[in-house]
Amino acid sequence: LRSINPEAHDLYLQGLRDLYIYNFDSLENAVGAFQSAIELEPDFALAIIKLAETYQFQIQTGSRFDREILDTADSILTGVLASDPGEAQAQFVRSLIASKQGKRKQAEDYVRAAYKLNPHDVSVINRYASLLGFKLGEEKTRELFAQARRIDPLNFRVTYYFYNYLMHTLQESDEAEAVLIASDKDTTDSLYLAALSLHYFEMGEPAKALHYNNLSAAYDPLDPEGPLFTSFLELCLGDGASALQSADASLALNEWLGDAIVAKVDALVHLGAEEAALALALRVL
Numbered sequence: 001l002r003s004i005n006p007e008a009h010d011l012y013l014q015g016l017r018d019l020y021i022y023n024f025d026s027l028e029n030a031v032g033a034f035q036s037a038i039e040l041e042p043d044f045a046l047a048i049i050k051l052a053e054t055y056q057f058q059i060q061t062g063s064r065f066d067r068e069i070l071d072t073a074d075s076i077l078t079g080v081l082a083s084d085p086g087e088a089q090a091q092f093v094r095s096l097i098a099s100k101q102g103k104r105k106q107a108e109d110y111v112r113a114a115y116k117l118n119p120h121d122v123s124v125i126n127r128y129a130s131l132l133g134f135k136l137g138e139e140k141t142r143e144l145f146a147q148a149r150r151i152d153p154l155n156f157r158v159t160y161y162f163y164n165y166l167m168h169t170l171q172e173s174d175e176a177e178a179v180l181i182a183s184d185k186d187t188t189d190s191l192y193l194a195a196l197s198l199h200y201f202e203m204g205e206p207a208k209a210l211h212y213n214n215l216s217a218a219y220d221p222l223d224p225e226g227p228l229f230t231s232f233l234e235l236c237l238g239d240g241a242s243a244l245q246s247a248d249a250s251l252a253l254n255e256w257l258g259d260a261i262v263a264k265v266d267a268l269v270h271l272g273a274e275e276a277a278l279a280l281a282l283r284v285l
């Protein structure tokens with residue numbers, strides 16, 4: 001073990017806090033904190049790994065669009081692994097990045113390597129079970145999620161990925177809903193609220209979905225996906241005027257978000273403004 005500059009370590013902890021708040025502002029703050037920590041401690045492997053992970057989440061959330069940052073993230077992780085081939089978290093984050101780049105086989109290979117290096121890391125177990133569950137089989141995958149819950153029972157991401165496995169891989173919607181509701185998360189957790197919203201939408205209950213989406217979106221007012229999904233749900237409920245306002249709110253945050261443009265076109269069509277809808281569609285094309 002080696003000592004770490006205390007200021008660099010404090011910056012690392014600040015970065016972790018902002019990373020796990022997980023909204024547009026906090027992810028940008030996390031990047032700054034990790035970069036500052038690395039400036040003070042250039043070989044601070046954990047800070048480098050978390051910087052790469054934050055870049056990946058910025059692309060995933062849509063808070064940045066320069067996808068070449070994923071190549072930068074993968075490159076700095078390669079450097080970490082060159083110094084320490086046993087760093088499981090570096091392999092884990094490489095798996096996330098590979099998935100975002102559409103490299104499914106590499107993503108699976110990286111998470112296998114991460115799991116082999118550290119089969120007791122909750123984030124690694126989560127990723128391993130989520131990505132490879134369809135290959136590992138139901139019994140093994142359920143065991144993995146149960147192990148992750150035993151290690152970190154308060155970590156909602158474990159519940160969230162287990163829910164997704166039940167809902168989308170096994171298509172056990174009743175059990176999936178029971179798992180989600182039983183988690184009894186604080187209703188200030190935006191991921192929990194978003195999960196409830198998507199669940200009720202998939203179950204054909206758009207009014208409930210809209211309620212939880214609005215609660216979730218309030219925690220990240222810079223994310224255009226919040227009002228975009230609001231628009232979609234409002235249109236499902238037959239409220240074209242509100243759907244149009246929500247689509248405009250999404251476009252005010254990102255004027256070139258394709259799905260938001262489609263949402264506005266759909267709302268205009270619903271309101272009988274076919275000429276305006278066609279004009280917008282043609283302008284975008």
